Amino acid sequence: MNIRKITALILTAAVTASLLAGCKKGAETSEESTEPVVTETSETTAETSETTTETSVEITYTADDLRKAGVNELNSVPILMYHRIYNMKNSETKYTGGNVDKDGYNRTSEAFENDLRSFYEQGYRMMRLDDFVDGNIDVAFGYSPLILTFDDGINDVVLEGWNADGSPKFEAGCAIDVLEKIKKEFPDYNVTATFFLNCGLFHNSKEDDHKVIKWLVDNGYDIGNHTYNHVQIGGKSPDEIEKEVGRMYKLLDEIIPGRYVDIIALPYGSPESSASKPEYEKIFKGSYEGFSYTTKATLLCAWTRSYSPFVRDYDSTAIRRIRAYDNKGVYWDIEMNFKQLNDGRRYISDGNPNTIVFPSSDNSKGDWLKNTFGHQVITYDK
Numbered sequence: 001m002n003i004r005k006i007t008a009l010i011l012t013a014a015v016t017a018s019l020l021a022g023c024k025k026g027a028e029t030s031e032e033s034t035e036p037v038v039t040e041t042s043e044t045t046a047e048t049s050e051t052t053t054e055t056s057v058e059i060t061y062t063a064d065d066l067r068k069a070g071v072n073e074l075n076s077v078p079i080l081m082y083h084r085i086y087n088m089k090n091s092e093t094k095y096t097g098g099n100v101d102k103d104g105y106n107r108t109s110e111a112f113e114n115d116l117r118s119f120y121e122q123g124y125r126m127m128r129l130d131d132f133v134d135g136n137i138d139v140a141f142g143y144s145p146l147i148l149t150f151d152d153g154i155n156d157v158v159l160e161g162w163n164a165d166g167s168p169k170f171e172a173g174c175a176i177d178v179l180e181k182i183k184k185e186f187p188d189y190n191v192t193a194t195f196f197l198n199c200g201l202f203h204n205s206k207e208d209d210h211k212v213i214k215w216l217v218d219n220g221y222d223i224g225n226h227t228y229n230h231v232q233i234g235g236k237s238p239d240e241i242e243k244e245v246g247r248m249y250k251l252l253d254e255i256i257p258g259r260y261v262d263i264i265a266l267p268y269g270s271p272e273s274s275a276s277k278p279e280y281e282k283i284f285k286g287s288y289e290g291f292s293y294t295t296k297a298t299l300l301c302a303w304t305r306s307y308s309p310f311v312r313d314y315d316s317t318a319i320r321r322i323r324a325y326d327n328k329g330v331y332w333d334i335e336m337n338f339k340q341l342n343d344g345r346r347y348i349s350d351g352n353p354n355t356i357v358f359p360s361s362d363n364s365k366g367d368w369l370k371n372t373f374g375h376q377v378i379t380y381d382k
């Protein structure tokens with residue numbers, strides 16, 4: 001698509017001031033300046049004219065604003081991989097920093113809550129994984145996207161019962177309990193997560209799980225596929241893969257027809273590149289007992305930040321995640337990953353999901369930006 005320099009600059013302080021106010025709603029610390037804002041209206045081009053009515057883009061910043069905020073939408077995004085959250089204090093485990101097992105797959109509620117508070121303070125805001133895969137990144141100006149995922153369903157949504165109004169009562173300290181608490185405290189955090197489930201769902205009663213899964217998708221969370229029996233896909237035959245993947249999609253479709261995400265978190269992160277071998281095609285397309293499915297993305301098990309979906313090295317069949325654990329800042333734990341992200345590698349948003357904005361030097365050879373998802377591209381000189 002077109003890489004174009006900022007052109008027509010029109011001062012419309014009144015309009016843009018209100019837009020920015022809406023954009024920053026609820027933010028506790030707003031250090032962006034309140035100086036007059038420049039609006040750029042971009043004329044449409046011939047080759048995009050059929051879509052311009054719906055993707056017409058209003059720009060509410062200057063190149064100087066972009067430089068100051070370090071806007072860069074070709075940089076990386078943290079997609080965190082959690083498993084079980086236990087209602088425990090960090091002091092109650094014998095492992096480092098709130099890990100509940102030696103490898104840190106499972107964590108205390110104290111550590112999880114501290115993670116969420118820390119990411120918020122560092123300027124991260126949550127978004128749906130499904131939107132990320134679609135290249136639809138809607139995060140306020142100057143902030144960075146953050147994506148949460150949970151694998152296996154165990155201890156993530158533990159039900160104590162149901163309130164009189166039909167809402168679920170969660171056990172204290174399970175993942176959803178902490179998420180809902182943080183959601184109330186920080187309305188502009190956009191709290192959301194994707195839960196990747198096996199046939200055991202959340203391990204409550206079947207009836208409760210079906211009800212709570214409906215509640216989750218009604219309340220801003222997503223449900224994805226982690227295979228029916230939690231199998232390692234690498235090495236399986238196409239028939240076995242089709243059964244494991246298709247049977248799980250079919251189960252989800254019976255509970256929440258058409259409302260799950262067609263994304264798979266690969267158990268054990270295998271295979272590492274799903275598109276690499278023909279026998280893996282059943283991960284992406286197939287049918288089980290007459291139920292047809294397609295998969296649009298697969299997630300690896302974890303070590304590091306994900307590429308932006310707009311760049312050359314991003315692979316939607318092998319999306320990287322960060323293992324959400326504490327290891328004293330080494331071996332790709334949260335601290336190490338966020339240190340690297342915050343050291344000039346993090347995606348910083350321009351606040352507009354319909355544009356891709358970055359310093360021109362970041363695509364100087366012209367081959368780093370690969371997929372624009374039809375968005376307008378804007379560059380600036382650093």
Ligand SMILES: [Zn+2]
Pocket residue numbers: 151152226230267268
């Ligand atoms: Zn798993």
